[in-house]
């Protein structure tokens with residue numbers, strides 16, 4: 001499932017291609033029945049919050065897209081490619097096209113509905129000026145494990161499975177620790193690190209979370225694919241810091257990875 005950094009990257013790319021232009025919108029498989037309402041209209045801008053995209057065609061004409069686990073975009077230069085498979089949405093101008101397959105939602109939101117979505121979501125570390133305090137407050141009130149709380153989009157918006165695992169490792173906090181046992185200083189550290197890692201992940205398609213001095217080869221260049229992350233999908237392999245085998249376990253339906261020694265309960 002794409003995490004917030006990819007969603008923000010889509011917003012930037014799509015805005016660069018289509019914002020300020022009149023676009024054609026259609027739905028080859030008919031699963032976006034309201035495509036007609038947007039066809040021929042000017043796209044004003046593209047907004048991203050957490051894992052949600054909002055294509056602004058004017059007041060009460062916001063096309064909401066949530067990719068879920070399987071949704072994905074493709075783009076290219078005109079002419080349009082032949083429709084193959086379940087294309088839910090196409091957007092195109094004389095020069096460029098965009099296709100969406102799958103996704104859990106593609107629908108038109110009113111301004112009020114978009115506003116209430118924003119209210120429901122926690123602060124997004126990729127939104128400039130986002131205030132993390134409400135997220136900190138929620139975490140410090142709950143007995144739920146910090147690993148599950150970081151994935152809860154009403155706590156922070158945009159953090160998924162990879163960043164959850166890596167942020168907690170970098171903070172040396174066990175994903176199993178109850179939220180209320182984390183200090184404000186620790187939470188501020190996680191937020192600052194999330195801003196840094198996710199912003200890097202908007203620019204680069206590889207999410208590198210390790211720093212050179214911690215990698216087995218201590219190289220500024222990644223020698224092995226395995227050196228991308230400290231714990232994510234490294235279960236059974238030695239921790240780069242202490243050599244302990246990285247653990248893997250289910251937590252609230254998603255797999256969590258952590259070092260049982262470096263990360264404190």
Ligand SMILES: [Zn+2]
Nearest residue numbers: 239242259262
């Ligand atoms: Zn370790």
